[in-house]
Amino acid sequence: MDQSALKERILTLVPKAEYQENKQFLTFVIPPDQLHELALHLRNDADFAFDYLFCLSGVDRVNVLEVVYHLESTIHKHQLVLKVRTSDRENGAFETVCDIWRTAELHEREVFDLFGIRFNNHPDLRRFFLDENWVGHPLRKDYKDEINIIEL
Amino acid sequence: MNDVLNPQFIPIGEEEYHVNIGPQHPSTHGVLRLVVSLQGETVKSLKPHCGYIHRGIEKMCEKDTYPQIIHLTDRMDYLSAHINNHAVCLLVENALEVEVPERVKYIRTIIDELTRIASHQLWWCSFGMDMGGQTCYFYGLRDREKVLDIFEESFGSRLLHSYYTPGGLMMDIHPNFQKRVKEFIKYFRKKIRDYDDILTGNVIMHERTKGIGIISKEDVISYGVTGPTGRGSGFSCDVRKHHPYAAYDKVEFNEILETAGDTFARYMVRMGEFRESMKIIEQLIDNIPEGDYSAKMKAVIKLPAGEYYQRVEAARGELGVYVISDGNKTPYRMKFRSPNLSNLSALDHMCRGYKIADLIAIGGSLDYVIPDIDR
Numbered sequence: 249m250d251q252s253a254l255k256e257r258i259l260t261l262v263p264k265a266e267y268q269e270n271k272q273f274l275t276f277v278i279p280p281d282q283l284h285e286l287a288l289h290l291r292n293d294a295d296f297a298f299d300y301l302f303c304l305s306g307v308d309r310v311n312v313l314e315v316v317y318h319l320e321s322t323i324h325k326h327q328l329v330l331k332v333r334t335s336d337r338e339n340g341a342f343e344t345v346c347d348i349w350r351t352a353e354l355h356e357r358e359v360f361d362l363f364g365i366r367f368n369n370h371p372d373l374r375r376f377f378l379d380e381n382w383v384g385h386p387l388r389k390d391y392k393d394e395i396n397i398i399e400l
Numbered sequence: 401m402n403d404v405l406n407p408q409f410i411p412i413g414e415e416e417y418h419v420n421i422g423p424q425h426p427s428t429h430g431v432l433r434l435v436v437s438l439q440g441e442t443v444k445s446l447k448p449h450c451g452y453i454h455r456g457i458e459k460m461c462e463k464d465t466y467p468q469i470i471h472l473t474d475r476m477d478y479l480s481a482h483i484n485n486h487a488v489c490l491l492v493e494n495a496l497e498v499e500v501p502e503r504v505k506y507i508r509t510i511i512d513e514l515t516r517i518a519s520h521q522l523w524w525c526s527f528g529m530d531m532g533g534q535t536c537y538f539y540g541l542r543d544r545e546k547v548l549d550i551f552e553e554s555f556g557s558r559l560l561h562s563y564y565t566p567g568g569l570m571m572d573i574h575p576n577f578q579k580r581v582k583e584f585i586k587y588f589r590k591k592i593r594d595y596d597d598i599l600t601g602n603v604i605m606h607e608r609t610k611g612i613g614i615i616s617k618e619d620v621i622s623y624g625v626t627g628p629t630g631r632g633s634g635f636s637c638d639v640r641k642h643h644p645y646a647a648y649d650k651v652e653f654n655e656i657l658e659t660a661g662d663t664f665a666r667y668m669v670r671m672g673e674f675r676e677s678m679k680i681i682e683q684l685i686d687n688i689p690e691g692d693y694s695a696k697m698k699a700v701i702k703l704p705a706g707e708y709y710q711r712v713e714a715a716r717g718e719l720g721v722y723v724i725s726d727g728n729k730t731p732y733r734m735k736f737r738s739p740n741l742s743n744l745s746a747l748d749h750m751c752r753g754y755k756i757a758d759l760i761a762i763g764g765s766l767d768y769v770i771p772d773i774d775r
Contacts, residue, residue: 272707300621307733354448378451378773
């Protein structure tokens with residue numbers, strides 16, 4: 249499917265999806281409550297067949313916390329980027345996608361560890377790189393570490 | 401240690417017990433800890449524990465300029481340092497729409513493939529040693545030394561090169577470069593037959609690898625396993641073929657695919673890649689165009705506000721660099737999609753039901769580099 253057809257199909261599936269201008273990938277911001285349903289459809293529908301999640305990243309945009317999913321179809325070779333956002337910095341949570349793409353299990357643990365974003369129904373949500381007793385989430389913009397981070 | 405004893409995470413049955421492999425264990429090839437749940441000698445499940453060398457490279461990148469970031473990428477997957485550099489350079493060049501000279505593209509492609517050969521040589525020798533063949537280790541390192549000597553002559557370092565810069569190369573290649581690369585290819589074409597004689601045809605090796613650690617193509621895609629490990633299961637994932645960069649669209653080479661999905665298939669993919677890499681180098685080495693070794697770049701590199709993604713084929717799989725820029729000289733957020741982390745996520749699936757000695761063979765065939773997982 250080419251980008252314009254893909255864009256139309258996504259917008260009919262999720263009318264609330266917000267299209268974002270990007271030169272490289274077709275990008276949408278999705279309402280968090282529709283994420284899991286849409287992700288499952290995107291993988292299972294033969295026209296989409298997004299079977300390969302090649303990147304999962306967390307982003308701290310100061311007013312919102314964001315998770316970005318880079319998807320590719322190994323059959324049709326088309327790509328898509330989905331984003332979900334939450335303004336809740338304390339208890340922000342999204343539905344996990346690790347039952348859809350198994351690779352998400354470790355990547356979601358990494359995002360939880362470094363950004364403090366929770367993933368509901370994740371089988372084993374623990375810190376990944378840092379110690380269990382670590383305070384704070386280092387990749388957040390408001391993270392303070394006076395010993396290790398030298399401000400110039 | 402708490403989580404090992406906590407039954408919430410790992411169920412402790414009557415006859416099940418847990419063994420910590422690592423963080424200090426030769427077969428984990430670095431500081432990785434695997435908590436293996438065993439029943440007798442059979443692996444029931446496995447949990448990787450990461451972070452022993454987490455340096456916060458992504459956080460550091462937010463304070464560094466793009467030329468500085470190049471030096472950090474060396475320290476991720478140090479065995480394919482050039483290819484990591486290449487990813488960041490390509491990202492900056494594409495974002496600024498800079499056209500790099502043809503000479504740079506050719507040299508980068510040759511050096512990327514030399515890096516891949518050197519990396520696979522180290523994999524081959526340590527894989528042989530994991531299987532109990534000490535000889536392999538000396539043969540592999542002996543030949544890797546030849547590649548490192550070429551690197552050292554041309555740009556002064558053997559492991560952490562930082563040779564690529566946004567727009568081109570740090571300096572031009574040494575006058576001896578072409579001659580020595582050709583000598584090396586001639587030498588290695590002979591020596592790779594020794595590799596086959598020692599290990600590929602070895603009956604003990606066949607017994608330990610054939611039918612061990614099988615993973616299907618569907619699972620490989622779902623786990624995001626790429627590189628030789630993914631191609632061993634028939635997942636066509638070579639970035640050089642699907643999203644060509646540098647001079648890869650000008651050369652003839654095959655993507656090595658195997659369908660068995662076992663440890664032996666992954667071994668055979670890498671053995672094939674040795675020959676494909678040499679084929680690529682042979683096509684380019686005599687045709688390096690004359691010209692500048694770098695495009696003209698501004699002294700301070702600022703990416704226009706926006707999001708950029710660049711993928712390259714590192715020695716272990718697909719490396720992705722994701723940058724969100726707000727128009728400053730430092731990135732707002734930089735994410736490295738490391739091939740090893742995704743490959744590691746499939747280790748649990750691959751090892752279940754096999755013996756603990758097979759775990760060493762499967763781990764060897766994944767060829768993980770821990771600094772790339774931890775970043």
